[in-house]
Amino acid sequence: MSATQPFASSGAINIVGALLEQRTGQQIAANRAWRIETALKTVLRAHGLDSVDALIARLTSAAPGPLADAVVDALLNNETSFFRDPGVLELVVEAAAAMVAEQPGRRLRIWSVGCSTGQEPYSLAMLFEEAYVARGLPFPEIVATDVSAATVDRARSGRFSQFEIQRGLPIRRMMTWFDQEGTEWVVRPELARRIQFRRHNLVQDSAPPGKFDLILCRNVLFYFPPAMRARAYQTLRSAVRDGGALLLGAGETVIGQTDAFVPCARIRGLYRADTARCVPPVSAFG
Known part of the structure; x- marks a missing residue:
C-alpha cells in the first residue's frame, strides 16, 4: 500500500458502518470513521488482508459468515469494568x-x-x-x-x-x-x-x-x-x-x-x- 493510498475508501467505510447498524442497531458517526479503520486492523491481519476495501471485496464475494461476525464484533464498543459506577x-x-x-x-x-x-x-x-x-x-x-x-x-x-x-x-x-x-x-x-x-x-x-x-x-x-x-x-x-x-x-x-x-x-x-x-x-x- 503506497503512502498516498488511503487505508479505506469512503465507500468501504460506509458499507462496514451499514453492516454494523443492520446487525446491532449501533451507528458510527461520520466524524468517527477513523474508529472503523483502527478496530478492523486485527481482523485484517487475521485474514491476510491489507485494507478495508479488500475486506469488503471478501465480504461481498460470499454469503455472510464468520468474517462478517468478526467485523461486527471488532466494531462493538465492549468497554466495561467491575463495579462501574x-x-x-x-x-x-x-x-x-x-x-x-x-x-x-x-x-x-x-x-x-x-x-x-x-x-x-x-x-x-x-x-x-x-x-x-x-x-x-x-x-x-x-x-x-x-x-x-x-x-x-x-x-x-x-x-x-x-x-x-x-x-x-x-x-x-x-x-x-x-x-x-x-x-x-x-x-x-x-x-x-x-x-x-x-x-x-x-x-x-x-x-x-x-x-x-x-x-x-x-x-x-x-x-x-x-x-x-x-x-x-x-x-x-x-x-x-x-x-x-x-x-x-x-x-x-x-x-x-x-x-x-x-x-x-x-x-x-x-x-x-x-x-x-x-x-x-x-x-x-x-
Missing part, C-alpha cells in the same frame, strides 16, 4: 430490596442488557450475594445478554486477565469470588451459576421470556439512531412488568425519546414502566 449498582440493590419488601418472598428478575464480557452482571451477583443470601432473601434471577456471541462466550467463561480483574474490583471481593489460574482469574462456580448468559439482539429479537422487575441498559442506546432506539424501547417495555424499572447510563434519558417509560421521582436514575408511585429507596439491610 458503584453507587448506581447499589441503587439497583436498594430498589430490589424495596420491591421485595412490597411482596415478601417473591423472587425478582433482572436483565443486564449489553453485558459485554460480564463485569456488570458479575458485580450485581456479588452485591446480591453479600446483601441477600446471609439474610435469607430470595436471590434474584439475573439474565445477561449481548449482541456478540463471542463476547457472551467470554462472559460465560468467567475468565479475566490481570488488567481486567484490577479494574474496579476490590481485593477482598477478588479473593472471595475468584480463583487464580496462571495469568487469569476465574469466577468461582457458586457465583457463576447465579447468571444466565444469552446472545440477544435488542433491535432484532423479541425480549427474553417472562417479565423483568429491573432492566439495566447502560450506555447501549446511546449509539443507536432514533428509529432503532425507538424500536429498542418497545422491546424493553415489553420485557418489564408494570411497576418495574429501567436503568440507563449516566448520560442517557427517556425524556424526549419515548413515552414507554417515565422518570421515577422517588429513585433518581430509574425510569418506571408506568406512572404509578415509585417505591422509596429504603435500606433493608441497616
Whole structure:
C-alpha cells in the first residue's frame, strides 16, 4: 500500500458502518470513521488482508459468515469494568430490596442488557450475594445478554486477565469470588451459576421470556439512531412488568425519546414502566 493510498475508501467505510447498524442497531458517526479503520486492523491481519476495501471485496464475494461476525464484533464498543459506577449498582440493590419488601418472598428478575464480557452482571451477583443470601432473601434471577456471541462466550467463561480483574474490583471481593489460574482469574462456580448468559439482539429479537422487575441498559442506546432506539424501547417495555424499572447510563434519558417509560421521582436514575408511585429507596439491610 503506497503512502498516498488511503487505508479505506469512503465507500468501504460506509458499507462496514451499514453492516454494523443492520446487525446491532449501533451507528458510527461520520466524524468517527477513523474508529472503523483502527478496530478492523486485527481482523485484517487475521485474514491476510491489507485494507478495508479488500475486506469488503471478501465480504461481498460470499454469503455472510464468520468474517462478517468478526467485523461486527471488532466494531462493538465492549468497554466495561467491575463495579462501574458503584453507587448506581447499589441503587439497583436498594430498589430490589424495596420491591421485595412490597411482596415478601417473591423472587425478582433482572436483565443486564449489553453485558459485554460480564463485569456488570458479575458485580450485581456479588452485591446480591453479600446483601441477600446471609439474610435469607430470595436471590434474584439475573439474565445477561449481548449482541456478540463471542463476547457472551467470554462472559460465560468467567475468565479475566490481570488488567481486567484490577479494574474496579476490590481485593477482598477478588479473593472471595475468584480463583487464580496462571495469568487469569476465574469466577468461582457458586457465583457463576447465579447468571444466565444469552446472545440477544435488542433491535432484532423479541425480549427474553417472562417479565423483568429491573432492566439495566447502560450506555447501549446511546449509539443507536432514533428509529432503532425507538424500536429498542418497545422491546424493553415489553420485557418489564408494570411497576418495574429501567436503568440507563449516566448520560442517557427517556425524556424526549419515548413515552414507554417515565422518570421515577422517588429513585433518581430509574425510569418506571408506568406512572404509578415509585417505591422509596429504603435500606433493608441497616
